Each structure stands twice: as structure tokens, then as C-alpha cells.
Amino acid sequence: MSMNRRTLLASALGASAGVAGAVAAGQAGAAPAPRTASPGASPAGDVVGKITVGYQGWFACGGDGAPINGWWHWSKDMSHAPSPSNSGITSWPDISEYQKVYPTDYGNLNGGGRAALFSSWDDQTVDTHFRWMQENGCDTAALQRFNPFSPEGPTRDAMAQKVRTAAERHGRKFYIMYDVTGWTDMQSQIKDDWTSKMKAHTASSAYARQNGKPVVCIWGFGFNDPGRPFTPDQCLDVVNWFKGQGVYLIGGVPTHWRAGTDDSRPGFSDVYHGFHMISPWMVGRISDVGGADQFLRDLNTPDKADCDAHGIDYQPCVIPGDLQSGHRGHGDLMWRQFYNLVGIKVAGFYISMFDEYNESNQIAKTAATAADVPAGSGYRALDEDGTACSSDYYLRLTADGGRMLKGQIPRTQTRPTKPVV
Numbered sequence: 001m002s003m004n005r006r007t008l009l010a011s012a013l014g015a016s017a018g019v020a021g022a023v024a025a026g027q028a029g030a031a032p033a034p035r036t037a038s039p040g041a042s043p044a045g046d047v048v049g050k051i052t053v054g055y056q057g058w059f060a061c062g063g064d065g066a067p068i069n070g071w072w073h074w075s076k077d078m079s080h081a082p083s084p085s086n087s088g089i090t091s092w093p094d095i096s097e098y099q100k101v102y103p104t105d106y107g108n109l110n111g112g113g114r115a116a117l118f119s120s121w122d123d124q125t126v127d128t129h130f131r132w133m134q135e136n137g138c139d140t141a142a143l144q145r146f147n148p149f150s151p152e153g154p155t156r157d158a159m160a161q162k163v164r165t166a167a168e169r170h171g172r173k174f175y176i177m178y179d180v181t182g183w184t185d186m187q188s189q190i191k192d193d194w195t196s197k198m199k200a201h202t203a204s205s206a207y208a209r210q211n212g213k214p215v216v217c218i219w220g221f222g223f224n225d226p227g228r229p230f231t232p233d234q235c236l237d238v239v240n241w242f243k244g245q246g247v248y249l250i251g252g253v254p255t256h257w258r259a260g261t262d263d264s265r266p267g268f269s270d271v272y273h274g275f276h277m278i279s280p281w282m283v284g285r286i287s288d289v290g291g292a293d294q295f296l297r298d299l300n301t302p303d304k305a306d307c308d309a310h311g312i313d314y315q316p317c318v319i320p321g322d323l324q325s326g327h328r329g330h331g332d333l334m335w336r337q338f339y340n341l342v343g344i345k346v347a348g349f350y351i352s353m354f355d356e357y358n359e360s361n362q363i364a365k366t367a368a369t370a371a372d373v374p375a376g377s378g379y380r381a382l383d384e385d386g387t388a389c390s391s392d393y394y395l396r397l398t399a400d401g402g403r404m405l406k407g408q409i410p411r412t413q414t415r416p417t418k419p420v421v
Contacts, residue, residue: 055141130169147186
């Protein structure tokens with residue numbers, strides 16, 4: 001089974017993230033001025049100049065027919081239905097648009113009706129997600145792919161085809177994003193998986209291309225935790241191999257990749273600078289607009305300068321915020337990131353994540369009010385801070401952030417998105 005990214009990374013940055021937020025809190029009221037930046041390394045394509053969303057597609061339910069055969073990612077113990085004592089998520093989805101849902105062992109919703117969940121295995125689920133992407137300006141989906149040689153491999157393989165079909169139907173792009181967490185034999189097996197299975201999907205009209213090359217991302221090289229113990233030589237071998245296959249290669253890198261400190265091991269500079277695009281991790285790093293401003297000053301701006309100096313495209317990660325921890329501020333945190341990063345002329349945005357109900361960082365439709373979550377569950381709804389928000393609010397907010405990135409609306413500190421339409 002794949003490992004939760006935050007579980008592995010929280011200890012590395014927990015203290016420094018809290019300090020950064022506190023230091024920046026006094027600056028939250030002052031918006032940073034637009035900054036002059038050199039042009040990006042690449043012209044607009046399927047990732048440069050676009051909104052990319054991380055897509056897990058990793059939820060299964062008992063009885064859905066998926067090879068994984070269980071409540072995959074919904075439960076801690078996937079052999080049993082999720083319940084208050086057996087939950088793998090921290091946010092509750094809005095399930096109103098799914099044709100098929102699966103009853104759980106939670107009590108009824110506060111507003112009445114059964115507490116049921118969707119399965120990513122059902123074609124209609126994936127189709128619904130990609131329709132939401134189409135309706136809300138999400139250009140490209142990065143399909144997460146953990147170790148496919150593990151027991152989850154057959155389910156992952158089939159999910160790639162389901163994503164391909166939905167992307168083609170809804171005019172979206174997608175690419176494979178390998179997550180190397182816990183993948184012991186990654187150095188050889190990732191090459192095997194690409195050549196024997198995933199490369200075939202590049203024949204699709206929906207497969208993302210940048211600079212005329214199919215896009216691949218590798219997430220996890222250089223992280224300072226036990227889940228990714230690979231050496232710089234091992235990682236550089238994989239980077240050079242993929243580039244030799246003619247792909248446009250993105251690196252999902254540690255937050256402190258430039259310094260080689262905190263969540264980054266030292267000695268990985270050549271690995272990081274080997275990618276065509278760099279996308280530093282962000283989840284769990286900030287919790288308010290003050291933290292976003294501090295990151296702009298201390299990390300985003302010098303990151304962008306380093307990428308420019310090395311001819312690398314810079315795609316920062318944008319987070320909606322941890323809903324369960326009360327970080328979202330009814331969209332203020334996410335919009336501040338959009339505003340700040342457009343100001344330094346980034347190459348594009350990576351939204352983390354589309355469907356990450358496990359860590360409360362999802363933009364997909366979410367329970368809007370307390371009536372829409374199971375009784376006694378403790379899950380926060382989108383109106384948790386007293387501001388009513390429709391279940392699709394963060395999808396609509398993403399759409400407006402994309403318009404601002406593309407120059408279709410002016411750069412504005414005041415978000416134009418209404419919490420409820």
C-alpha cells in the first residue's frame with residue numbers, strides 16, 4: 001500500500017512551518033508588489049501557462065469490483081468499511097452527482113440520509129471528475145502512480161485507462177506522475193513500467209505534451225525521510241534515462257530543494273537541475289495568508305530566479321489549505337497564493353490536490369454544511385468558519401486563478417469568486 005505523503009514529511013518541517021507562519025502573521029495585511037521576472041524557459045503548452053491538478057484516483061469500495069478488493073484509502077483497515085474508528089480521510093465529499101455510491105458504517109448524515117462514498121473504480125466517477133475539471137478550467141491532470149509492482153498495481157493500471165478515456169471525452173490533458181514513496185526497486189522498475197505500460201498512453205490525443213514532448217513527472221527525489229532513501233546517483237540515472245526517452249520531465253521536489261536543508265537531503269542539486277520543470281512541495285507548509293507572503297519572499301521568488309538561471313520552468317504548488325485544521329479562510333489562503341505567484345510570472349500552477357480527501361486539501365466537491373457530513377464524525381464542512389460556501393467553491397476559485405494566470409482577468413488581490421453562486 002502507498003504511504004501518506006504528509007505522514008512522512010510532517011516531522012521534517014513541522015517546526016519550521018509553524019515558525020514561518022508566526023513570523024509572517026504581522027505581514028498578512030500588506031500585499032506584495034508585483035515583481036519583475038525573466039521569461040520562462042518554455043512557451044505555453046499543456047503544462048506551461050496552464051492549471052494542473054494532482055489526481056489520486058485511489059478510492060475503492062467493498063463490492064465495486066476493483067482488483068484491490070477493499071475500501072482502498074477510505075479506511076485505515078481496508079478490509080472493513082469506514083467508520084468513526086476506521087477512517088482514512090479527514091474531509092467528507094459531496095456525493096450528490098455520483099450514480100453509484102457505497103454505504104459505510106458511519107451513522108446517517110446530520111441532515112438525514114445514508115453516509116455513503118464513491119469509488120474511483122466506477123467509470124462514471126472518473127467521468128464526473130473530469131467533467132468538473134472541464135467546467136472549472138483545470139487544464140491538465142497529473143495522474144498519481146505509486147509502485148505498480150505492489151498489490152495495488154492492477155488497480156493502478158486500470159485507473160490509467162479510465163483517466164485516459166475521461167480526459168479524451170472532456171477535452172482535458174493528463175500525464176503520468178510517478179510517486180517513488182516506498183518503492184524499493186524503483187531505479188529499474190520505473191523504467192520497465194514506462195516502457196512496458198505507461199508509454200502506450202502517449203498515443204492518446206489527451207496525453208499532455210510540452211515543447212513537443214510527452215510529459216512525465218517524478219515526485220519524491222531528494223526528500224529527507226525514510227520513504228525515499230535513493231542516492232543522488234540513482235536519481236540522476238533515472239532522470240537522464242527519462243530525458244533520453246524524449247520526455248519533458250517534471251520534478252516534484254522538496255520545499256527546500258535549493259538549500260538542500262530541512263525536507264531536502266544535501267547533494268541533490270544536479271538531480272534537481274536535471275529536470276525540465278521544478279514543482280516544489282507545499283502541503284502542510286503554510287496555514288494563512290501571512291505564511292503565503294513569507295513563502296513568496298523567502299522561497300518562491302528565489303526559486304523562480306534559480307530556475308530562470310538554469311533554463312528550468314517553475315511550477316509552484318498551490319494548496320486550498322487543510323479544511324479540517326481550519327486553514328482555508330473561505331478561499332483567502334488559496335487566492336493569496338494565486339495573486340502572489342502570478343506577480344512573479346510563474347510557468348504554471350500545480351494544484352494539490354483535486355481529490356485529496358485524506359489530507360483535507362481537495363478542491364473537488366466537498367460537504368458544504370454540517371448537514372452533509374455523518375453525525376458524530378467530527379468532519380468540518382466548507383462553512384466551518386461561518387461563511388457559507390457551495391460544494392464546488394474551490395473548483396470555481398481554481399477556475400478564476402487560472403484566468404488570472406492566463407491574463408484573462410486582471411491580477412487582483414481581491415478574489416472575484418463568490419463563495420455561493
